[in-house]
Amino acid sequence: MAAPIPGPILGFRGRAVPSRGRPGGAGGRRAIMRGMTVVEIPGSKSITARALFLAAAADGVTTLVRPLRSDDTEGFAEGLARLGYRVGRTRDAWQVDGRPQGPAEPEADVYCRDGATTARFLPTLAAAGHGTYRFDASPQMRRRPLGPLSRALRDLGVDLRHEEAEGHHPLTVTATGVEGGEVTLDAGQSSQYLTALLLLGPLTRTGLRVLVTDLVSVPYVEITIAMMRAFGAEVTREGNVFVVPPGGYRATTYSIEPDASTASYFFAAAAVTGGEVTVPGLGADALQGDLGFVDVLRRMGAEVSVGPNGTTVRGTGELRGLTVAMRDISDTMPTLAAIAPFASGPVRIEDVANTRVKECDRLDACAENLRRLGVEVATGPDWIEIRPGAPLTGAEITSYGDHRIVMSFAVTGLRVPGISFDDPGCVRKTFPGFHEEFAALTAGW
Numbered sequence: 001m002a003a004p005i006p007g008p009i010l011g012f013r014g015r016a017v018p019s020r021g022r023p024g025g026a027g028g029r030r031a032i033m034r035g036m037t038v039v040e041i042p043g044s045k046s047i048t049a050r051a052l053f054l055a056a057a058a059d060g061v062t063t064l065v066r067p068l069r070s071d072d073t074e075g076f077a078e079g080l081a082r083l084g085y086r087v088g089r090t091r092d093a094w095q096v097d098g099r100p101q102g103p104a105e106p107e108a109d110v111y112c113r114d115g116a117t118t119a120r121f122l123p124t125l126a127a128a129g130h131g132t133y134r135f136d137a138s139p140q141m142r143r144r145p146l147g148p149l150s151r152a153l154r155d156l157g158v159d160l161r162h163e164e165a166e167g168h169h170p171l172t173v174t175a176t177g178v179e180g181g182e183v184t185l186d187a188g189q190s191s192q193y194l195t196a197l198l199l200l201g202p203l204t205r206t207g208l209r210v211l212v213t214d215l216v217s218v219p220y221v222e223i224t225i226a227m228m229r230a231f232g233a234e235v236t237r238e239g240n241v242f243v244v245p246p247g248g249y250r251a252t253t254y255s256i257e258p259d260a261s262t263a264s265y266f267f268a269a270a271a272v273t274g275g276e277v278t279v280p281g282l283g284a285d286a287l288q289g290d291l292g293f294v295d296v297l298r299r300m301g302a303e304v305s306v307g308p309n310g311t312t313v314r315g316t317g318e319l320r321g322l323t324v325a326m327r328d329i330s331d332t333m334p335t336l337a338a339i340a341p342f343a344s345g346p347v348r349i350e351d352v353a354n355t356r357v358k359e360c361d362r363l364d365a366c367a368e369n370l371r372r373l374g375v376e377v378a379t380g381p382d383w384i385e386i387r388p389g390a391p392l393t394g395a396e397i398t399s400y401g402d403h404r405i406v407m408s409f410a411v412t413g414l415r416v417p418g419i420s421f422d423d424p425g426c427v428r429k430t431f432p433g434f435h436e437e438f439a440a441l442t443a444g445w
């Protein structure tokens, strides 16, 4: 039985709120008073990736204001350049010369690094053009699936061949444009499959109807639809069917809001230390569902205020246990798992099966690392339960090359001396300057 898609997801908020963060999205902080800090978080990875796709597909030159500069988004921009798009990058703004007719290069070899948005969105963009395009990715990304997206593209007539394992990179797309039509998609493992198809919709000759049988991470689809509208396209939803007419995209100037998943580490830091963190540019109009992590902190006892231009979390000294379903905001599951040992009762996180197919198996990685610190933990296919009580001891955290494991356990390290990481540098995927910013955050607390 297909799981119902939570709704409604259409008819919402329009343009992104411009970040008031430090230009270039490099992060930064200002101490206002002892224990109170304004943290300027780098741009959203998800919004930057979509903006790059939309800009490449649009008619005209698009300017992205304050894009995220990190391994994932630089890999995406480099992938576009390999396909023959002209991408100009300065510190504070990226410009893309759109090509509604598809990639300029008739042949290209694209390396997607660790980025799932790159690895799933770029082959879909290439399919709308004319040429032969080969995509490969890092060993980590090669392990991650894209079978349902490949099958949907093939059902739409795209010649897509996996070279080694079916449903995994490397793959080759021999593109002749996409006619359009109706296709069925299981996005129960990743919403990125649906995002890729929606983004493709306006580039098809007759439009797309996507019948979705299951869907995780719904707020990411909402981001996609809002951004498609900002670039002049339309999406409607009839029950579980998403309808996208043809018509292409219009170039624009687009401001990228700060990354809400990245902000979760700073909000969590406030909650566990009794400090106060304000993130400007992520307020009530934010596009990203991951800002909902502050509601979890509020339920646990933190004081939270979401204003028009920013969000503030203040630790109160109280951190209650809770049971929470995180299907919609699963990138923040490791953040919660990493602070759960400080709660006054058990923390149970449910409905997060797809965190097992991210940069690593995040349920197992969190459980193993927490146990190493002395915490009692149980896991199931789609849940983890952390039972605080035992004394905590420092240990080396195994990162599994996963930026979120490192950034989450850095928060634990604010209260547990002796935590170190085997691969601290893997934060480069979304926040190359994380360790410096995070160390400076609490220096004045």
Ligand SMILES: O=C(O)C1=C[C@@H](OP(=O)(O)O)[C@@H](O)[C@H](O)C1
Pocket (backbone or CB within 6 Å): 045, 046, 047, 049, 117, 189, 190, 191, 192, 195, 216, 217, 220, 330, 331, 354
């Ligand atoms: O579309 C996106 O930008 C993303 C969607 C989510 O993935 P899933 O849909 O695979 O859960 C999220 O975890 C990822 O970091 C970014």
Ligand SMILES: C=C(OP(=O)(O)O)C(=O)O
Pocket (backbone or CB within 6 Å): 114, 115, 116, 117, 331, 358, 359, 404, 430
């Ligand atoms: C899962 C993540 O990334 P992606 O799927 O975009 O590689 C993430 O950033 O937590």
